[in-house]
Amino acid sequence: MRKTPSLRLSNRLISFVTLMVSAAIFILFIGGTISFKQIGNEYLEHYLIGVVNVVDEELLQPEEAKSMTKWLPKLLKASSVVSMELSSPTGVVYSFQTLAVMPDDNLLYQKTLPLELNKGYSITFKSVPPYSAFTYSLGALFSITAAIAVIIVSLLWGVVWLRKQLHGSELLEERGRMLLAGKLDDYAIGNEEEWPATASLALDNVIAELKDARKERSRFDTFIRTHTFLDQLTGSANRVLFDSKLESTLQESESQGVLLLLRINGWEELIEESGKAVGDELIVEIGKQLNNVMQRYSDSVLSRYYQSDFALLIPQQSLKEAKVLASQCLKVIEKIIPPKSLDIDNWCHIGVSMYVSGERRGRLMDELDMAHRSALLQNNNSWSLFKKQQQLTESLGSVRWRNLFDAIFSQDQLILYKQSTFLFDGADLNPLHLELFSRIKDENGVQIKASRFLPAIAQVGYQIKLDAAVLKQVFPLLSDPEFSQHSFSVHLHVKSLQNSGFIRQLRNRLLQTPRAQLQRLSFELVEGQVVTYLDAVRPVAKLIKSFGCQLIVEQAGRTIVSTHYIKDLNVDYIKLHRSLMKDIPQRYENQLFVRSLLGACENTGSQVLAVGIENKKELKVIKELGVEGAQGRIFEAETALFHHKEKLSIPKRRSRWEK
Structure with missing residues (x-):
């Protein structure tokens, strides 16, 4: 994966400009120093050539040569010459050595010049380099100092100006870092100061399109799941989802509950006489009423099982609760005024059955069908319970559940x-x-799974x-x-x-x-x-x-x-x-x-x-x-x-x- 640079663009540009200006000042300083030294050496050499010419002319006249020992030392001393040797083919003719303390010989300027009029003669000079003894002078070097100060001030001003100009790019770069860190929602819209503006606007448009694509993807996924598992007319579960939930419930150990099957009597005649629109309106109204009843039961499933059938699954409920639920469903359904083609007193029948873990789904649906037929034989709006050889035991009431929970929580008897x-x-x-799953034991030591006691927890409000x-x-x-x-x-x-x-x-x-x-x-x-x-x-x-x-x-x-x-x-x-x-x-x-x-x-x-x-x-x-x-x-x-x-x-x- 490509890594983002750790140094910002503005810092890199400012570092580059500062380095270039500093390098230019350093190069100019070194060049000026070398030139300054070279000019001084040339000046000293020119001066020494003049001294050599004078000595060369004096040697041609014997009378003047004798007086040279008087005035020449003064001239050499004034010229910062440390030593001078006049040599001939036969040896040293004249030698001068100053008595002052001089620096190391390696630091002295040494030059040997031949005499043009006196062939074979030469003079060797050792002199103090020009300007070596000089210190900084504000008056002499003011222009150079002022120039360097102007350059430094201009550099600082340029850095501030450059940082201000690149502030927009820093904002854009910081936004990019936040987007890479996953903070898409917080930085979806950029700052107006971001630069380049075209890149910022392009990023805004791309993020907007990405958000819209994600929403569309979510809507599409929801659409797929809805059309796969939900009934399009009522919005409740379809037969596929109901069968899947029932199969899963039956596989859970110690599971029990209630199954209801509501069927409209005379559905085919209703469609033939009143049309599909009237039938759909009735189905929607029934679905609304049943959904209101199911709201107080957790993990319940309401399904439109067939065109005129509704199936209800309510887990972890007792036989007593099943009877109450069937009566409530029939009561809310009877409030609906059916179309004229249906008999108002004999158009809705409910079959009720109980289930426990390990039973087969097909057998349970057959039991519901038989219970519905028993209700249909009564020739009025009614419900019927399929009587099994072994019905479920009655569950604890809310007061007994509350006492059990109080004892468990006070004695720290919750099992994980x-x-x-x-x-x-x-x-x-x-x-x-x-x-980690929660389980409890009742006063008899019988262990109760969470799937059974959680509805009671919600009922008494002990979540x-x-x-x-x-x-x-x-x-x-x-x-x-x-x-x-x-x-x-x-x-x-x-x-x-x-x-x-x-x-x-x-x-x-x-x-x-x-x-x-x-x-x-x-x-x-x-x-x-x-x-x-x-x-x-x-x-x-x-x-x-x-x-x-x-x-x-x-x-x-x-x-x-x-x-x-x-x-x-x-x-x-x-x-x-x-x-x-x-x-x-x-x-x-x-x-x-x-x-x-x-x-x-x-x-x-x-x-x-x-x-x-x-x-x-x-x-x-x-x-x-x-x-x-x-x-x-x-x-x-x-x-x-x-x-x-x-x-x-x-x-x-x-x-x-x-x-």
Whole structure:
């Protein structure tokens, strides 16, 4: 990957200009010094030639030559000549040596000049170099000093001017760095001072088109999933999604719940007499009413199973709740005024059946059909329950659930189970983290899975207490030497993220934990809740990411929602709902959903993980699709972190008549 330069453009240009100007000043200074020295030497040589000419003329006259010893030393001393030797072919004729202390001979200027009139004679001079004894003189060198000062001032002014001119390019470069760092939304529109302006405007247009393309990609992915799993008329689940959810629910251990089948009597006659538009209007109205009833049940599924059939799946509900639900559905449907072609007292019938884990989907749908026929035989708007040989046991009431939860939280009896999640590395598996699940035991010691007691937690409003109890056990695990090599992933409810007290407590725990330990902690949020309460989740997700923790969105695909949250929250991992993995080699619609989600995560840094892998065929398919990791019983079954030996004690209710 190409790396960006660490030095800014303006700094590079300023450094280059400063270096060039400094080099020019240095070269001029060296050149001036050499020239100055050369001129002084030439001047001294010219002066010494004059002395040689005088001596040459004096030697021609014997009378004058005798007087030369009187005036010549004074002349040489005044000329800073250290020594002079007049030589002839026979030897030294005259020698002069000053008595003053002189510098090293290597520093003296030495020159030997021949006499033109007296052939064979020569004079050797040793003289102090010109200007060697001179010091700096402001008056003499003022022009040079002023010139250097002007150059330095001009250089500084030029640097300031150049930095000001290149400020726009620095802004553009800084914007580019932020875009490479992933802050696309914060720097989508550039500053007006950015330069070159054409590059800035081009970058604005490209980012705008990229955002629009991402939105279009998200809309297209949502469109694909919607047309694959949702009914286009009512917006509820279609038969494909309902069957997939039911198959997945039946595979879960200790699962139980209610199935309802609502069918319109006389649908064919209605279409023939009133037309398809009237029938569609009736279907939409029924879908609205049933959806209102289903709002208070978590993990429920409403499906338009056939043209005139609606199927309802409500997990973890008792027989008593099934009867109440059937009565409510019939009550809201009877408020609808049907078209004239339908009998107002005998146009809607509901079949009800209960399910437990391990049953076959086909048999359950047959039971619903038989229950519907029983309701149809009553010749009025009614519902009928398919009576099995063994009906489900009645579940605890809200008061008993609340007492059980209070006892568990007060006695720290919440049980944590773990299951490993792996990332694919070719044929190898790299451990990612241990996902932690909550389980409880009732007063009889019977263990209850989260899928069964979570609806009761929501019913009594104890989501915040449950999350607080889980975090109370998780944070000590981060500093436990036994688990120092493991990372943990915990589940949080969106309702907890909407509570300021819980957020304050979570922030304090994060502040008190070393960052190295926090990097081994991940938080999981349900996709449907994240999209519904995105504004509440966004600041908490930013808080979690700022401490180095990872953010995971789980149960992706359980509901059909837009995937814009992936980029908005900077999600690290997305876990597919286990219903998508059931028989995925044969379910091409599920493969299409996985491909669509993988495309939505492209270039976002988010990785897709599969949950609930049971066999090698499913593992092979998800690898071929491009899923980055997986989790399931094929790798590791759920095991308890600790074993609680203490027995749970629930205080008995006091009789109101007891004194």
